[in-house]
Amino acid sequence: MPDLDRVVREIAEEMRARADRGDVATYIPELARVDPGCFGIAVVGGDGEVAVGGDADMPFSIQSVSKVFTLTLALGKIGNLLWKRVGREPSGSPFNSIVQLENEHGIPRNPFINAGAIAVTDVILSGHQPREALGEILRFMRFLSEDPSISIDEVVAASEQRTGFRNRALANYMKSFGVLENPVDYTLGVYFHHCAITMSCRQLAMAGRFLAHNGRNPSTGFSVVSPERARRINAIMLTCGHYDGSGEFAYRVGLPGKSGVGGGILAVAPGRASIAVWSPGLDASGNSHLGRIALEELTRRLGWSIFG
The missing domain is CATH 3.40.710.10 (DD-peptidase/beta-lactamase superfamily)
Incomplete structure (x- = not known):
């Protein structure tokens, strides 16, 4: 090689x-x-x-790359039950498409488009306060990378919260179909912050x-999944x-x-x-x-x- x-x-x-x-x-x-x-x-x-x-x-700012790790956590939490709330098919549409979500009755096409990642975040949040859920995601990232210095850029997170109107629309639409269990603002707060991990x-x-x-x-032989x-x-x-x-x-x-x-x-x-x-x-x-x-x-x- x-x-x-x-x-x-x-x-x-x-x-x-x-x-x-x-x-x-x-x-x-x-x-x-x-x-x-x-x-x-x-x-x-x-x-x-x-x-x-x-x-x-x-x-x-890793943005949507964080969705790989939130998917891993959500699968660890509820296993294949996750696939009742989010699909596994390519979208063929922009990552923040509302039309596709409407056509498919609030079930996001996959966990990596915005709507799907918001649904995955909602799974991690259930049973926790937003701060606890975010702490779990951050600890997981630090554990996997063997680096305790990894953090969230609060300025980027605040910037996303100020401008995330399309994501709010997606989340509210899913909430109307019962896909989200938690308050929309809580789920979106965790979502914006894990996308702002640096x-x-x-x-x-x-x-x-x-x-x-x-x-x-x-390096350790430890099984993550x-x-x-x-x-x-x-x-x-x-x-x-x-x-x-x-x-x-x-x-x-x-x-x-x-x-x-x-x-x-x-x-x-x-x-x-x-x-x-x-x-x-x-x-x-x-x-x-x-x-x-x-x-x-x-x-x-x-x-x-x-x-x-």
């Missing part, structure tokens, strides 16, 4: 030099301030090898290791992890992944590595433009596509 360090460094240099960087998200005011010239990549192998390039240690590529790649290794943390559950989370990442750009991502990159409008992408090379990339400029579907290109290059050079 080509030298991982060298490949990662080369990709980081190539991405930093590119002029086509996409556009930063502007509908969340704080994200509009991020420098589009940033690019980071981190790859964490099962043997503990870590290869990084560019701004791999610069923290950024991590670096290195921290995010560390947190995703269990999905690359049959549900286990390879069962091998079957890890496979199924990866399957949903592959088919639904990039909104209405999920098919294009699977076609070009060939790995399970989850993007966020902060420009981060967590990708999983099963049995091999957990990968995080970050470049704030987005494509038309709301996915990191250079992040996807970098992952395509990585899988091509290393032969890591799950499709051979």
Whole structure:
């Protein structure tokens, strides 16, 4: 296999030099301030090898990448009962579509579009106060990444709460169908805050290791989820992890992944590595433009596509 360090460094240099960087998200005011010239990549192998390039240690708002971890927690809490409240199919629609939710009687198409992630958040919240639920999510992220410094950017969370009118509409619509159990403001408060978790590529790649290794943390051998559950989370990442750009991502990159409008992408090379990339400029579907290109290059050079 080509030298991982060298490949990662080369990709980081190539991405930093590119002029086509996409556009930063502007509908969340704080994200509009991020420098589009940033690019980071981190790859964490099962043997503990870590290869990084560019701004791999610069923290950024992970946004919807957090939905991988809230899905994992919700499945741990109620198991397959979750699928009575949220589907598992690709949406083919924008991540904040109201029309689709109306057509499907308040049941979100999958746990990674906004409506689905709000329903998942509601599951985690049930039986807790919002602060307790948020603490549980944050502790889980710190545990997986083995880094107690991971935190929530309160300025980003407040920015989302001020401008999250579409998400409020989605949540209220689901509430009218009984999909949400808790007060809408409580569920949305937890949702906005977990999307505002701040991590670096290195921290995010560390947190995703269990999905690359049959549900286990390879450094400790501790089982986070069962091998079957890890496979199924990866399957949903592959088919639904990039909104209405999920098919294009699977076609070009060939790995399970989850993007966020902060420009981060967590990708999983099963049995091999957990990968995080970050470049704030987005494509038309709301996915990191250079992040996807970098992952395509990585899988091509290393032969890591799950499709051979």
